[in-house]
Amino acid sequence: MSREIKRFEPSDNEVILGILNDSKGVLDKLYEAYFPMILQLVVMNSGNDDDAKDVFQESVIILYNKVKKGDFVLNSKLKTFIYSVCRRLWLKRLSQKSRVTGNIVDFEEVLSVECDIEQQEERDKQFDLMELALGRLGEPCKTIIEDFYMNSKSMQDICEKFGYTNADNAKNQKYKCLQRLKKLFFQA
Amino acid sequence: MDVTEQIEAYLLNEMSDEELAAFEQSRAIDPSLDRKVVLHEQFMKQIKDHGEHRKLISDMNVIHAQLDISAIREEVIPTSVKIKVLWKKYRPNVAVAASVAILAVLTTLLSTGSFNQATSIRSDYNALRREWSRDINTKVKRSQNEILQNINASSKSPSTPSLFSGTGFALNTDGYVVTNYHVVKGADSVYIQDNDGNSYKATTVYIHPSYDIAVLKVIDSSFKTLRSLPYSFKKSGSDLGVDVYTLGYPKDDLTYTRGYLSSMSGYAGDTIAYQVDISVNGGNSGGPLLDSKGNVVGIVNAKQDKTDGASFAIKSAYLLEAIQSMPKDSLGRKVILNTKNTLSSLSRGDQIKKIENYIYMVKVY
Numbered sequence: 001m002s003r004e005i006k007r008f009e010p011s012d013n014e015v016i017l018g019i020l021n022d023s024k025g026v027l028d029k030l031y032e033a034y035f036p037m038i039l040q041l042v043v044m045n046s047g048n049d050d051d052a053k054d055v056f057q058e059s060v061i062i063l064y065n066k067v068k069k070g071d072f073v074l075n076s077k078l079k080t081f082i083y084s085v086c087r088r089l090w091l092k093r094l095s096q097k098s099r100v101t102g103n104i105v106d107f108e109e110v111l112s113v114e115c116d117i118e119q120q121e122e123r124d125k126q127f128d129l130m131e132l133a134l135g136r137l138g139e140p141c142k143t144i145i146e147d148f149y150m151n152s153k154s155m156q157d158i159c160e161k162f163g164y165t166n167a168d169n170a171k172n173q174k175y176k177c178l179q180r181l182k183k184l185f186f187q188a
Numbered sequence: 189m190d191v192t193e194q195i196e197a198y199l200l201n202e203m204s205d206e207e208l209a210a211f212e213q214s215r216a217i218d219p220s221l222d223r224k225v226v227l228h229e230q231f232m233k234q235i236k237d238h239g240e241h242r243k244l245i246s247d248m249n250v251i252h253a254q255l256d257i258s259a260i261r262e263e264v265i266p267t268s269v270k271i272k273v274l275w276k277k278y279r280p281n282v283a284v285a286a287s288v289a290i291l292a293v294l295t296t297l298l299s300t301g302s303f304n305q306a307t308s309i310r311s312d313y314n315a316l317r318r319e320w321s322r323d324i325n326t327k328v329k330r331s332q333n334e335i336l337q338n339i340n341a342s343s344k345s346p347s348t349p350s351l352f353s354g355t356g357f358a359l360n361t362d363g364y365v366v367t368n369y370h371v372v373k374g375a376d377s378v379y380i381q382d383n384d385g386n387s388y389k390a391t392t393v394y395i396h397p398s399y400d401i402a403v404l405k406v407i408d409s410s411f412k413t414l415r416s417l418p419y420s421f422k423k424s425g426s427d428l429g430v431d432v433y434t435l436g437y438p439k440d441d442l443t444y445t446r447g448y449l450s451s452m453s454g455y456a457g458d459t460i461a462y463q464v465d466i467s468v469n470g471g472n473s474g475g476p477l478l479d480s481k482g483n484v485v486g487i488v489n490a491k492q493d494k495t496d497g498a499s500f501a502i503k504s505a506y507l508l509e510a511i512q513s514m515p516k517d518s519l520g521r522k523v524i525l526n527t528k529n530t531l532s533s534l535s536r537g538d539q540i541k542k543i544e545n546y547i548y549m550v551k552v553y
Contacts, residue, residue: 027244031251039257040264043273049257057248064244123241130238149232150239175192182231 009033012078019067030060034079038086041107045090055093059085062120076111084111092117133184141177148174191221195228312493313455315370315400317354317552318438318471351553355436355475355488356380356404358546359511360524361414363388363406366507367474367550368489369395372402380406380548383442387551396510399460399502400489403514404550417526418542419476422483422504428452432464434488434501435540436475437549444540445472447497449485454500455492462486465497474550477501482531482539 010018010029018026035056042052059082066072087110134142140162147153147161159170197203198211215222265273275282354371358364365380372378372392381387388408395402426432426449433446447466454461464477468488477486486501511525531539 027247028251031248031255035252035255036260036264039260043261043265046273046276049261053252057245057252060248061241061244064240126234127238127241130234134238145235146239149235150242171193178192181235 009079012074015078016067016072016074019064027060030063031056034082037079037083037107041083041086042090044107045094047090047093051090051093055086055089056082058089058120058124062116065120065123066116080109080111081113083108084113085116088113088117129185133181136184137177137181140173141180144170144174144177145181191224192228195225196232198225199229199232312495313490314493315368315490316468316470316473316488316499317352317368317371318469318473353437353471353552354473354550355471356548356550357474357476357484358414358417358548359403360526361416363390363411363413364393365390365404365406365548365550366487366511367402367404368487368502369397369400369402370489371474371550372404372552375552377553378404379551379553380404381551382548383544386410390550394510394514396513399506399510401487401502401507401510403511414546416528416530417546418530418539419478419482419484419546420527420529421508421525422479422485423508425452425503425505426462426479426485430485431480432466432477432485432501433480433536434466434468434472434475434477435543435547436468436472436488437547438469438471440549442544442547443472447499450497455490455498458500460506461489461500461502464488464499464501466499467497468499471549475547476543478539478543480536482529482534482543 010026010033015026015030017023018029035052038056038059039049039052042055043049047055062085063072063078063082134145137145144158144162147158148155155167155170155174158164158174159167162170162173164170164173194207194211198208203211215225352371352375354367356365356367356371359366372395375392378390378392379387380390388406388411390404390406390408393403393405428449428451430449431446432449433444435442435444437443445467447464449462450465451463453459454463462477462485464486466477466488468475468491472488473490475488476484477488479485483504484507485504487504487507488499488501490500492498492500508525531542534542
């Protein structure tokens, strides 16, 4: 059943360093090296291309978070980690769709990744909440918050971009926006 | 406003050394301020993480969009699985399509009557036996009555009207009567009734389904041997255009009809039969087709619907052939056919007078 997938695989250390340094190329390499494996896994187990995409991206996000948090200990091959995470995620989805329960055709060896996935689920919930809160915040608040806190722009830039007469006004506006965001986020 | 401002400045390292020292001191003595700092730091981080999470997804989507997914599929998925996947995906559609197709075919076949073999080819071919009742229950009841009648043995004639009737005519003087096979097919019991209204019980002693011929033998003790037959059987074929007539029982009285041989072959080119332009009806089946000299040239057996003047009669040659091939043990002894014709010089009316006593209504129960 299984077909050997021949792909250039970046060394695991290279990938981890790349993630830590926010290197652009590493994501490309990761995607190219491991996505076919996941596509195979998902499609052979009654999924489609989009399912494979979702599952794989989720696993990459988990990897990124883990590495950035600093608690990623490489005690297996990176490939095995990604495969295990995707496998677990896909099994979960399958049981939610109640198509197949339990058994899955395996192509690689498997690690236990339950813990990582639970953490990620919590994070995903937070992500959705934040997305919702930002959406409700409306403009210009949303952009101000995004520019300042996510893109680390200076107050001066924001002031110019939105045409505030001075930085204090902008600061004031940003403060109000942040308060509202907090309210929306924690209330939801 | 002030506090949050300060916390943010503190967290973003925008404070001067003095401010920083002051802030740290007040943080150390005020636990609620400390808590606010921690919470704000967390929230700021959360927003920042959120931004990174978003960026990661959008980066990956860009990469994904550049990939040639179908090429990767080609590479990693064995063909059999692709077919399986397709099959899984379209199985319901296939199932629905197949059922619709089957249903449509069956409906068409049913509505065009293809299942009814007898009528599929010969949909306009109408065997001329007379039907009294289509009720199957009656048929069962009739046969029960018949059995009772037999046990009581009190009456010569059946107590109830027959389900089918046709015509038959004497083969010889010993009580052998020929009729169509389709008249007696599926019969529980068979009676023949002569022109005077006397009924006699008969049995089928021989059938030839492909020529549609049946030979009956009267088994009633009250049956008296006939006087010699006035008609003879024509061994050779007749000619096109020859005048013919028949006698039969399309109703309860003997009925005469005449016509002419219109074709040397029967329904759909059937060479066993003649086509006769003669108006015959249900009940005429099994009647003799005689030419003007009183020779039996055929046995009326069917007509074609929706076509004028197309009735059919089995050629006498085949009747003779059928009789020749009758096994002896079904007869007891060989049937000797009359060869002397006493009708040839008589007028039609006189011919009929002579013949009518040899023509029977065949009643089938």
